[in-house]
Amino acid sequence: MPVRAVRRWWSEVGPYFMGPYRDVVIGFGVMTLLYYRISYGGKLKEPSH
Template identity: 45%
Template sequence: MAGRLFTNWWAKMGPYYTKAYPEIFVGLGIMEFLYYKLSYGGKKAVKNSK
């Protein structure tokens, strides 16, 4: 049910979001990368050692 609802919604709205504003996806990707670098310093999780 939810899958079909999403499929119908995306069939109507998908071209609008992906073709009308493609720069939004690029901007979101860059912002996510910068957030990751600022929050975690680009380091992987460190295991706690006793």
């Protein structure tokens, strides 16, 4: 059932991601990656025991 819901959702919003908003989605992904790299140095903090 979740797969069907995802397919239905993608059929509705997919054209927006593949159309004019594609560059926005790609830019958001790149900025998120850069923020992660700057904030955490590319590594997750070790859990303290």
